Amino acid sequence: MTRRLEIIRSEHTGYCFGVKRAMRLIDEGLEAGGGEICTIGDVIHNPQAVERLRNRGLVPVRSLDEVGEDGVLVIRAHGVDPALVEEAGRRGIGLIDTTCPFVLRSQNYVRRLHEEGVPVIIIGDARHPEVQGIAGRAGEDAVILDDESAAADVGPYERAGVVIQTTFAREKAMAITEALRERVRDLRVYDTICQATVLRREATKRLAGKVDLMLVVGGRSSSNTKRLYRMCVDLGVPTEFIETADEIDPSWFAGRRIVGLATGTSTPDWIIEEVLDRLSRLSGE
Numbered sequence: 001m002t003r004r005l006e007i008i009r010s011e012h013t014g015y016c017f018g019v020k021r022a023m024r025l026i027d028e029g030l031e032a033g034g035g036e037i038c039t040i041g042d043v044i045h046n047p048q049a050v051e052r053l054r055n056r057g058l059v060p061v062r063s064l065d066e067v068g069e070d071g072v073l074v075i076r077a078h079g080v081d082p083a084l085v086e087e088a089g090r091r092g093i094g095l096i097d098t099t100c101p102f103v104l105r106s107q108n109y110v111r112r113l114h115e116e117g118v119p120v121i122i123i124g125d126a127r128h129p130e131v132q133g134i135a136g137r138a139g140e141d142a143v144i145l146d147d148e149s150a151a152a153d154v155g156p157y158e159r160a161g162v163v164i165q166t167t168f169a170r171e172k173a174m175a176i177t178e179a180l181r182e183r184v185r186d187l188r189v190y191d192t193i194c195q196a197t198v199l200r201r202e203a204t205k206r207l208a209g210k211v212d213l214m215l216v217v218g219g220r221s222s223s224n225t226k227r228l229y230r231m232c233v234d235l236g237v238p239t240e241f242i243e244t245a246d247e248i249d250p251s252w253f254a255g256r257r258i259v260g261l262a263t264g265t266s267t268p269d270w271i272i273e274e275v276l277d278r279l280s281r282l283s284g285e
């Protein structure tokens with residue numbers, strides 16, 4: 001490719017506050033040495049970043065049974081079910097708790113609602129670890145939904161409290177909340193959507209309106225990255241989703257001049273630098 005590409009990076013890229021904090025805490029644990037540092041599931045939804053941590057000594061395990069003597073368990077930024085933390089405590093397993101303070105806030109709202117005997121409704125994806133961890137604070141009783149149509153089956157309740165998955169799309173959450181008002185007389189809504197993802201979506205939307213092609217960079221299992229990608233596609237902008245610079249296909253840039261770059265909240269800076277470097281080489285700079 002001989003013609004120059006203009007690359008515009010979104011105003012909000014790279015790790016969000018919570019992921020940055022989690023990675024710093026894990027780093028400190030690995031540096032400190034001592035017992036094996038283990039995780040159940042990936043610490044963040046980015047396979048390349050996870051691989052780097054494994055190479056530095058982080059050990060993936062399937063359950064507490066696999067955590068060795070003196071082992072330390074990392075609680076992921078999404079948080080976990082409190083039953084797991086209690087069991088780790090009973091077994092004398094140390095913890096590095098990287099639960100994002102914003103997720104912790106949702107967990108605390110749910111715990112308080114449950115203690116007050118108020119039914120808990122969570123707007124979010126029931127399969128997402130954050131939602132499962134939050135639901136664990138409500139015993140067996142939380143109602144989880146991610147669609148307005150499901151609201152018709154809720155209650156009816158005299159009163160109930162709502163929390164929202166931190167990365168859930170605001171417009172959809174508000175539509176579900178409105179539908180829930182038909183089923184709950186006194187509905188207490190805690191807006192627990194994380195501002196980091198809202199700002200990122202807004203910045204990506206602004207950028208998508210100015211470019212010939214959007215590149216969305218992040219883990220394929222990262223829900224906020226997938227949502228950014230879908231948003232760009234829905235805006236009618238030609239968009240490609242990549243995890244690494246190697247996946248870039250030079251033919252994408254034929255007849256295009258301005259390329260926008262957006263990333264999920266778990267995309268490390270070193271991957272972004274590699275992508276920018278490859279784009280710069282492709283454009284002949």
Ligand code: SF4
Nearest residue numbers: 016018100102166194
């Ligand atoms: S997206 Fe928000 S809630 Fe999730 S880890 Fe990042 S800062 Fe925390």
